[in-house]
Amino acid sequence: MAEVLVVVEASQTSGVKKVTLEMLTIARSLGSVSAVVLGGAGAAEQFAAKLGEFGAEKIYAGEGEEVDGYLVAPKATVVAELIKRIEPAAVLLASSQEGKEIAGRLAVKLDNGLLTDAVEVAADGTATQVVFAGSGIVKSKVTRGLPIVTIRPNSITPVAAAATPAVEQLTVTVSDTDKLTKVVERVAEQKGSRPELTEASIVVSGGRGVGNADNFKLVEEMADLLGGAVGASRAAVDSGYYPHQFQVGQTGKTVSPQLYVALGISGAIQHRAGMQTSKTIIAVNKDPEAPIFELADFGVVGDLFKVVPQADEEIRKRK
Amino acid sequence: MNIVVLVKQVPDSGAERTLSSSDNTVERASANNVINEMDEYAIEEALKIKEAHGGEVTILTMGPERAADSVRKALSMGPDKAVHVSDEALHGSCAVATSKVLAAALGTLNADIVICGAESTDGRVQVMPHMLAERLGVAALTGARKLTVEGSQLTAERQTDEGYEVVTAATPAVVSVWDTINEPRYPSFKGIMAAKKKPVTTLSLADLGIAADEVGAAGATSAVVEFAKRPPRSAGQKITDEGTGGEQLVAYLAAEKFV
Numbered sequence: 204m205a206e207v208l209v210v211v212e213a214s215q216t217s218g219v220k221k222v223t224l225e226m227l228t229i230a231r232s233l234g235s236v237s238a239v240v241l242g243g244a245g246a247a248e249q250f251a252a253k254l255g256e257f258g259a260e261k262i263y264a265g266e267g268e269e270v271d272g273y274l275v276a277p278k279a280t281v282v283a284e285l286i287k288r289i290e291p292a293a294v295l296l297a298s299s300q301e302g303k304e305i306a307g308r309l310a311v312k313l314d315n316g317l318l319t320d321a322v323e324v325a326a327d328g329t330a331t332q333v334v335f336a337g338s339g340i341v342k343s344k345v346t347r348g349l350p351i352v353t354i355r356p357n358s359i360t361p362v363a364a365a366a367t368p369a370v371e372q373l374t375v376t377v378s379d380t381d382k383l384t385k386v387v388e389r390v391a392e393q394k395g396s397r398p399e400l401t402e403a404s405i406v407v408s409g410g411r412g413v414g415n416a417d418n419f420k421l422v423e424e425m426a427d428l429l430g431g432a433v434g435a436s437r438a439a440v441d442s443g444y445y446p447h448q449f450q451v452g453q454t455g456k457t458v459s460p461q462l463y464v465a466l467g468i469s470g471a472i473q474h475r476a477g478m479q480t481s482k483t484i485i486a487v488n489k490d491p492e493a494p495i496f497e498l499a500d501f502g503v504v505g506d507l508f509k510v511v512p513q514a515d516e517e518i519r520k521r522k
Numbered sequence: 523m524n525i526v527v528l529v530k531q532v533p534d535s536g537a538e539r540t541l542s543s544s545d546n547t548v549e550r551a552s553a554n555n556v557i558n559e560m561d562e563y564a565i566e567e568a569l570k571i572k573e574a575h576g577g578e579v580t581i582l583t584m585g586p587e588r589a590a591d592s593v594r595k596a597l598s599m600g601p602d603k604a605v606h607v608s609d610e611a612l613h614g615s616c617a618v619a620t621s622k623v624l625a626a627a628l629g630t631l632n633a634d635i636v637i638c639g640a641e642s643t644d645g646r647v648q649v650m651p652h653m654l655a656e657r658l659g660v661a662a663l664t665g666a667r668k669l670t671v672e673g674s675q676l677t678a679e680r681q682t683d684e685g686y687e688v689v690t691a692a693t694p695a696v697v698s699v700w701d702t703i704n705e706p707r708y709p710s711f712k713g714i715m716a717a718k719k720k721p722v723t724t725l726s727l728a729d730l731g732i733a734a735d736e737v738g739a740a741g742a743t744s745a746v747v748e749f750a751k752r753p754p755r756s757a758g759q760k761i762t763d764e765g766t767g768g769e770q771l772v773a774y775l776a777a778e779k780f781v
Binding site for chain 1: 540
C-alpha cells in the first residue's frame with residue numbers, strides 16, 4: 204500500500220493537536236500512514252507515542268534549528284524533498300495558518316494542485332469542503348499531481364489504531380532563500396488550561412452584549428464549567444473586551460464544535476460565517492429579534508447577567 | 523519604499539454567495555462585488571509606511587473588467603497608481619496559476635514590500651503570500667497583527683493559535699496582515715476625485731509572457747466536481763426568560779448530554 208503523509212500539527216507545550224489525530228484517522232483509509240514531524244530537536248521522540256496510538260506506521264523527523272528557527276519555508280522544502288523521494292499517494296496537512304502555508308509552497312514547488320479546508324477525503328482523493336461560511340458543500344479533486352489536502356479541525360472524531368512507528372531522521376538541507384524570515388521569539392498568550400478554540404468540542408462565546416472586558420469572566424466561567432473554549436464576536440474584540448486570537452467569524456477562527464453557546468451575540472453574518480456548522484447552537488440574547496435565534500437550537504430571550512449565573516449554578520448542581 | 527498592495531475583488535460576504543451552475547467557479551457576474559475586506563487593512567498599512575518612510579504605493583489586482591471598480595475604490599484611499607491584470611483566459615484560474623500571474627506582474631514592479639490581506643473572504647485559502655514568496659525567492663512575513671519597518675528590516679508579530687511569533691526579515695518581502703493591524707481610513711471626497719485621474723495600467727497575459735493554457739480552467743491544478751447548497755439551519759426552540767431561563771437552558775443541555 205502506498206504511503207500517505209500526514210504533516211503533524213503539534214506544539215512543544217500542548218503536544219500533538221487533535222487535528223493531527225483526525226488526519227491520521229483519515230489517512231488510514233487512503234494508505235499506509237507516515238507522519239512527518241517538523242520542529243526542534245527531539246520533537247519526533249516527544250510525539251511518537253501519540254502518533255503511533257492513532258496508526259502512524261512510520262515517522263519522518265525533520266528537526267533542528269534550520270527547520271524550527273525560520274518561518275515555514277524550510278518545512279516546505281523538507282516535505283517537498285520527501286515527497287519526491289517516496290512518492291506518496293497523498294499528503295494531508297492541517298487547515299491552520301501554517302499548514303495552509305506549507306501546502307501553498309508545496310503546490311508551487313511541485314507544480315501540483317491543492318485543496319484547503321476539507322472535512323472529508325474519499326479513497327480516490329476527492330475532498331469535501333464546506334464553503335461560503337457554511338452555506339455550500341463542494342467536492343473537489345486535484346487534477347495535477349498528487350492530492351495535497353488541508354483538513355479542517357473538528358471534521359471527524361479521531362479513532363485510535365495502535366501501531367509502533369519507526370522513526371527516520373531526515374537529512375535537512377535548506378537553501379539560504381528558505382532562511383530569509385527568522386523566528387525571533389514565540390510568545391504564548393493562551394490563558395489557563397482551556398482547550399484550543401478551533402479544536403474544542405464546546406465553545407462559549409461572548410459578544411457586544413457582554414458589555415465590557417471585566418464581564419467576560421462570565422463567559423469564561425461558563426466555558427470552564429462545560430470544559431469548553433472561550434470565543435468572542437468581532438464586536439467584542441473590536442471593543443477591546445477580549446483578545447483577537449479568540450475571534451470567531453468571517454475574519455477570525457472558524458469553529459465547528461459539538462456545542463456552541465452564544466452569549467450576547469446578535470449573530471451578524473460576520474459571526475455566523477465562523478460558527479454555523481456547529482452541531483448544536485445555544486443563544487442567550489435580550490433582543491428577541493436577534494438573527495442568532497434563526498439558527499439556535501435553543502434560544503433564551505433574556506438578560507445574560509441573570510440567565511448565565513443561574514445556568515452555571517444549575518450545571519454545578521448536576522455535576 | 524516601493525510598496526505594492528494586492529487587492530482582490532470578491533462577492534460581498536454579507537450577501538448570498540454561490541458557484542456558477544455552468545462551470546462551478548465562484549459566481550461573480552451577478553454578485554455585489556466589493557474589495558476583499560482584509561485588503562483594506564493592507565492598503566492602510568502600505569499608506570502608513572509610505573507616510574513614515576516615503577515612497578510609492580501601487581495597487582495590483584487580477585480580475586475581470588469589473589474589478590476596475592475595486593481598483594478605483596482602492597486608489598481613493600490614497601495609493602498612487604494601479605496595475606490591473608485582466609484577461610478572459612484567467613477565468614477559473616486556480617491558486618497555483620493565480621500565483622504565477624501575480625508573480626509575473628510583480629516582476630515588472632520592483633517592489634520592496636508586497637502587502638496583502640491574510641485571506642480573501644471568498645476562497646479563504648490563505649496560501650497566496652507564501653506562494654508568491656516561493657516564486658519570487660523573497661521573504662514572507664505572514665499573518666501580521668503588527669509591522670515595524672526600520673530601514674530595510676521588517677519585523678512582524680505573527681498571530682498564532684497560542685499567541686504570537688516575532689518574525690523578522692529584510693526587504694524585499696511579502697507581508698500579509700490581519701484586521702487587527704490597524705483601522706483603515708475612509709476615502710475622502712478629495713481622494714475619490716483624485717482616484718479618477720490616477721494611472722491604471724492594464725496588463726494582459728501576453729504582456730506578462732504567460733500562455734492562455736497555463737491559466738484558467740485549462741491550466742487548473744484542481745477542479746470542483748460537485749456543488750450543493752447546504753440546507754439552512756432552522757430555528758429551534760425559543761423561550762423568554764421569566765426567572766427560570768438558566769435552568770431551562772441547562773435542562774436542554776442535559777437532554778443533549780452536554781452536562
